[in-house]
Amino acid sequence: MSKASSEQLEKIRQQFEFEPYPQTPIDYSPKENANLMFIHNLGNPYYLRDRTVIDSRNRVILDAGCGTGSKCLALAQANPGAKIIGIDLSEKSIEFAKKRLEYHGIENAEFHVLGIEDLPQLGIEFDYINCDEVLYLFPDIANGLRAMKAVLKPQGIIRSNLHSELQRYLYFRAQKLFGLMGLMDGNPEDLEIEIAIDILKALKPNVQLKQTLRPSAEGENRNEWVLMNLLFQEDKGYTIPDLFDGLRRADLEFVSMVNWQQWDLMTLFEDSDNLPPFLAMGLPGCSTEQQLHLYELFNARHRLLDFWCGHPNQAKPRQSIGEWDIADWKNTTVHLHPQLKTSEVREGLTRSLEQQAPFLITRYLGASVPEGESLFIDGAIASAMLPLWDSSQPFTALLDRYLKLKPVDAVTLDPISVTTAIEQLQLVFQQLESYLYLLLDSQE
Structure with a gap:
C-alpha cells in the first residue's frame, strides 16, 4: 500500500473512531421495515440474474465496512439462518456492532477490525458481500472491488454503491x-x-x-x-460510466441496480409510447450502461449509484417469462417474496377482500417501485394468491382457486375457459414478478 493510501485510510479510520457511524439506537430493529429488509435480501440479485429462488440458510454474508452494525442486523434479519461476518477499520464501531447483534439475539455472527484489502486473511469465501457506503472512499474503486472479488464464491454476488457526482x-x-x-x-x-x-x-x-x-x-x-456530508474525509462522486469502468477493470459483471425499477428510463417521459423520433429510434440500441447514464443525466435523483455485481459469465440463461407458453406456466411454482410474508400484509389483504376493495400491495413494499406508482390487485386474483402466505404454490393450484372464485365472465356470463384464466393470472403475475413481489420458478 502506498504512503498516500495509508494516510487516507488513517484519516477515514480516525473520523469513525471520533464519530462511529451510523448512530442508530441499539434497540432499533429494522425487521418491521419491509423496504429495508427487501433491499438486504440476498435472494433478490440471485433471482434477477438467474431467476433462481434460493434459501438463505447456511449462506455466508460479509458486511464490508460494517460500522456500528445496523446493516449487519438488517442482513441477519432479512436472511434467516445465514452467518454474518462484519469487518471495519474502526475498533469503536466494531465494539458497538457486536453489542447491537448480541442485544437482538443474533448469535451466528462474528466481527473483525480489518480493512477490505486484508480480507484474504480471514480464509473465508462469501455467498454475498454487502459493501454499503464505503466503496466511494477508495482512491480507486477497482481496487476495492478486486479485494472483495478475491473472497467471493464463484456464483456469489456483491452489493455496493457510489455517491452520485451529479446528485451530490x-x-x-x-x-x-x-x-x-x-x-x-x-x-x-x-x-x-x-x-x-x-x-x-x-x-x-x-x-x-x-x-x-x-x-x-x-x-x-x-x-x-x-x-458524513460537509466534512466527509475522502468522499468522492461518480457517474454511471465511472461505475462500469470500475467493474470492467475489476473483471466483474454488472447484475442490476438495487432499486432497478427506479432507474427505468421510460418512466421519465409523459408518454413512453410516443417519444420524440430521435429518441424512439436511438434508445432501442442503447446498452444498459448507456440507458442508466441517460437516466442520471435526465434526472439525477439518486444519492447512491447502488448496484449488484458478480464474477463474469455466471448468469444462467433462462427463457423470458414473456415468452412462456401455457405448458411453462403449468410447470411453475409461485413463491411470495419473504418480505411480503407477514401477518400485517396478510391482514391487509384479508381486509381488502372483506371490503370488496382492490388490494394496494405497494402500501406494504415499495422499494422496487418507481416514484409515485401504485399497484392494485383486484379481488379474485388477490383471493387466489392468499395461500401463498402459508407456502409456495404450484401455479395450477392458484389457477384452480381462481376458477372457483371467478367461474364466469362478468359481462357475458359465459364460463371462463382455462386458457382465459391463465392469461388473466399471467398478466398480473408477470407485473408482480417484475417487482419481485412474486418469484416464479419454472421447471424448464
Whole structure:
C-alpha cells in the first residue's frame, strides 16, 4: 500500500473512531421495515440474474465496512439462518456492532477490525458481500472491488454503491470549500463542525451552498450529519460510466441496480409510447450502461449509484417469462417474496377482500417501485394468491382457486375457459414478478 493510501485510510479510520457511524439506537430493529429488509435480501440479485429462488440458510454474508452494525442486523434479519461476518477499520464501531447483534439475539455472527484489502486473511469465501457506503472512499474503486472479488464464491454476488457526482454536487463543493479553509486538514471534530455550520448559516438564502443545510445540522445527530456530508474525509462522486469502468477493470459483471425499477428510463417521459423520433429510434440500441447514464443525466435523483455485481459469465440463461407458453406456466411454482410474508400484509389483504376493495400491495413494499406508482390487485386474483402466505404454490393450484372464485365472465356470463384464466393470472403475475413481489420458478 502506498504512503498516500495509508494516510487516507488513517484519516477515514480516525473520523469513525471520533464519530462511529451510523448512530442508530441499539434497540432499533429494522425487521418491521419491509423496504429495508427487501433491499438486504440476498435472494433478490440471485433471482434477477438467474431467476433462481434460493434459501438463505447456511449462506455466508460479509458486511464490508460494517460500522456500528445496523446493516449487519438488517442482513441477519432479512436472511434467516445465514452467518454474518462484519469487518471495519474502526475498533469503536466494531465494539458497538457486536453489542447491537448480541442485544437482538443474533448469535451466528462474528466481527473483525480489518480493512477490505486484508480480507484474504480471514480464509473465508462469501455467498454475498454487502459493501454499503464505503466503496466511494477508495482512491480507486477497482481496487476495492478486486479485494472483495478475491473472497467471493464463484456464483456469489456483491452489493455496493457510489455517491452520485451529479446528485451530490453541492456537498462536494462544500467539502472543497472547507478543505481550502483548512477544516479538513486533520480529523474534523467539534470545533471544525461548529465553524462549518456557522459559515453556512451566515450565507444569504439565495446562495447555492446554503441549500446543503438540513434540519439534521441542528439536531442531536448534528456531528454525524456534518461529518458524513460537509466534512466527509475522502468522499468522492461518480457517474454511471465511472461505475462500469470500475467493474470492467475489476473483471466483474454488472447484475442490476438495487432499486432497478427506479432507474427505468421510460418512466421519465409523459408518454413512453410516443417519444420524440430521435429518441424512439436511438434508445432501442442503447446498452444498459448507456440507458442508466441517460437516466442520471435526465434526472439525477439518486444519492447512491447502488448496484449488484458478480464474477463474469455466471448468469444462467433462462427463457423470458414473456415468452412462456401455457405448458411453462403449468410447470411453475409461485413463491411470495419473504418480505411480503407477514401477518400485517396478510391482514391487509384479508381486509381488502372483506371490503370488496382492490388490494394496494405497494402500501406494504415499495422499494422496487418507481416514484409515485401504485399497484392494485383486484379481488379474485388477490383471493387466489392468499395461500401463498402459508407456502409456495404450484401455479395450477392458484389457477384452480381462481376458477372457483371467478367461474364466469362478468359481462357475458359465459364460463371462463382455462386458457382465459391463465392469461388473466399471467398478466398480473408477470407485473408482480417484475417487482419481485412474486418469484416464479419454472421447471424448464
